[in-house]
Amino acid sequence: MQLLWQILVNGVLLGGLYALMALGLVLVWGVLNIVNLAHGALIMLGAYVCYYFFTGLGWDPFAALPVAMSLLFCLGYLIQRWVLNLVIRAPMFNSLLVTFGLEVVITYLAQLLFSADFRTVNPSYAGANFSFFGATVPWVRVLAFGVALALTFALWLFLDHTRIGRAIRATAQNLVAARLYGVNPRQLYALTFGIGAALAGAAGALYGVVSQINPYIGAGLTGKSFAIAIIGGLEKSLYVLVGGLFLGVVEALTALYIGPTYTDVVSFGILVLVLIVRPTGLLGRTA
């Protein structure tokens, strides 16, 4: 029972981070109708930004997080403005191929630049923990969870309560009407993709703190983000959060009862099952 409680706490803490990972993918998918297969690679880049600021400049990883977000925002904006906007009117399959290509390119460039070694971000307080009703909880994980929740909430505030956020939602709902009412879709798409990439950067920075990183973590993280998008749908940040927590807990339980090597089998099994039983998504609607 004690072990189960510990596992659930671990799962929830990891799930918050998963939710943040998926949030950027969901935003881009919902607004641009692009399933960004390079999303995980952007998360990986965010992790390396954090790593180099931590080891090279001695920054606290949480202080490096805004840097990772800013850099990834710029990269995302440029990718959309100069690459993806060229295929935005083409069928979805084209943009899927382009983002797949980007994923491969970014991963191999990362291998070239950063080497294939595993890296860890270990701040001095990495070992500090406290007891939460009997479960041992590392402070960094709680901090990472808190930041992930805060960013999810911030995105919701931005989309629901700002002029630009409203335009982003309007464009997702009705592109023709948005164009007729003064939205420049190319600019808005670049901005949206930039925000999605910034969220990936933040998720990467947090991921580097709680787990090991190498240039190949991207594909798996894209897969997890995709699974959460299918579970949570594309419409509400809250559902994405629920989807992330769900996946985190399911993975933790799988690791406990079936074995750590089967976590992906179970989570993608659920993904396939959802696609068969409720292809429109479990909580909200996907495309």
Added chain:
Amino acid sequence: MSDPLLKVAGLSAGYGDMAVLRDIKLEIARGEIVALVGSNGAGKTTLLRALSRLIPSTGQINFTGRALDELTPDEVFALRLVQVPEGRQLFDQMSVEENLLMGGYRRPDSAAVAADLQRAYELFPRLKERRRQLAGSLSGGEQQMCAIARGLMAAPELLMVDEMSLGLAPVIVDLLLDTLVAIRKEGVTVLLVEQDVFSAFYVADRGYVMESGSIVRVGPAKELAEDPEVKRAYLGI
């Protein structure tokens, strides 16, 4: 009509290889209500799409003295040439109020936007009652009110209203026509595009009749409404 607000000459447009509009000539003066009528498929909506630059066209389009040919839809919108599109095209998953605010998306002056929002609610008290409701859940008539109000929120010089009456009860259509007359008094010029010839000519100053991609008649609305040929073709009398 020495200095028309909108001046279109020799305009042709279509979709791909299919030509829809041929050599359109049309002028609208400030403060007019102009009706553009014609049967289904005459090319009315295509003309509006060309004016809003959603599709490319050849020929001249001048609005407040500026050529629109090279502009994008958002730039045309910024010049305050605003379209209330066919089928309303509301943002269904957003509230009525958010739809109206999207109409003011390009306006930097938030005080003026807030004032226009109150004005829109005065024009359409029903929208005020339902301002927190999702636009997609409104009745057809309320949706059309919402679409027109959203257009007004853009502070248009020229408001182009496409097929406003389609699928609405006559009493609602009358209410909306009265609103258009009211906003014209406030200085908004209106281009009313309609299949419903009778309601359009009822409020319009002048009319254009379109047939298979060309303008076939022009004149004061009252004269066109009495024209035996127009009557035969569109009213069946």
